[in-house]
Amino acid sequence: QVQLVESGGGVVQPGRSLGLSCAASGFSFSDYSMHWVRQAPDKGLEWVAVISYDGVKKYYADSVEGRFTISRDNSKNTLYLQMNSLRSEDTALYYCAKVRGGDGSFDPWGQGTLVTVSS
Amino acid sequence: DIQLTQSPSFLSASLGHRVTITCRASQGISSDLAWYQQKPGKAPKLLIYAASTLQSGVPPRFSGSGSGTEFTLTVSSLQPEDFATYYCQQLNSYPITFGQGTRLEIK
Numbered sequence: 001q002v003q004l005v006e007s008g009g010g011v012v013q014p015g016r017s018l019g020l021s022c023a024a025s026g027f028s029f030s031d032y033s034m035h036w037v038r039q040a041p042d043k044g045l046e047w048v049a050v051i052s053y054d055g056v057k058k059y060y061a062d063s064v065e066g067r068f069t070i071s072r073d074n075s076k077n078t079l080y081l082q083m084n085s086l087r088s089e090d091t092a093l094y095y096c097a098k099v100r101g102g103d104g105s106f107d108p109w110g111q112g113t114l115v116t117v118s119s
Numbered sequence: 120d121i122q123l124t125q126s127p128s129f130l131s132a133s134l135g136h137r138v139t140i141t142c143r144a145s146q147g148i149s150s151d152l153a154w155y156q157q158k159p160g161k162a163p164k165l166l167i168y169a170a171s172t173l174q175s176g177v178p179p180r181f182s183g184s185g186s187g188t189e190f191t192l193t194v195s196s197l198q199p200e201d202f203a204t205y206y207c208q209q210l211n212s213y214p215i216t217f218g219q220g221t222r223l224e225i226k
Binding site: 112 | 120151153155157162163164165168169172174206208210214215216217218219220
């Protein structure tokens with residue numbers, strides 16, 4: 001079955017960097033665009049970034065543009081999110097999600113990895 | 120950016136009742152809308168895509184409708200497992216945006 005497992009979360013000081021990974025299995029990873037979505041504690045969902053199936057096209061939320069970089073390694077079936085210049089408002093549970101199909105909806109989602117930005 | 124406004128933000132309803140959640144977009148998005156269910160401590164789960172198509176494995180008591188700027192999610196007969204938070208999402212253009220969520224609780 002399709003499975004997405006995020007890792008790399010933790011506690012980091014403001015201004016520092018952190019890298020997240022999302023290991024994919026159960027589907028042909030190189031055929032699908034992938035997304036990162038985050039959810040601050042007790043808040044709603046915020047889309048973060050998307051990368052096309054081949055890694056060529058990338059789009060970001062304004063809130064992370066210039067600080068976060070999405071990438072993928074199709075040979076390792078892994079999605080990444082490099083987060084630089086972290087701020088307290090980046091504290092959230094970060095989910096990776098697979099595009100379901102041509103409509104673009106997200107299915108499934110991983111279980112999330114928690115990033116806490118605090119001094 | 121396209122803004123999505125869900126109403127109500129909070130809904131209290133009884134088992135077996137029918138409920139409807141509305142999602143309004145700040146500009147037309149055709150049928151590029153999805154609905155998700157999220158339970159505490161869990162990842163969101165896709166319920167409906169392309170505004171009205173039921174995702175595989177989702178019970179038929181869930182249905183979606185609408186196009187353009189107004190969309191609805193209906194649960195025809197509430198079951199205990201349906202009490203959760205529901206989000207709409209637009210996929211028409213970047214940045215992808217979500218509604219603020221509707222929390223559905225047992226009355």
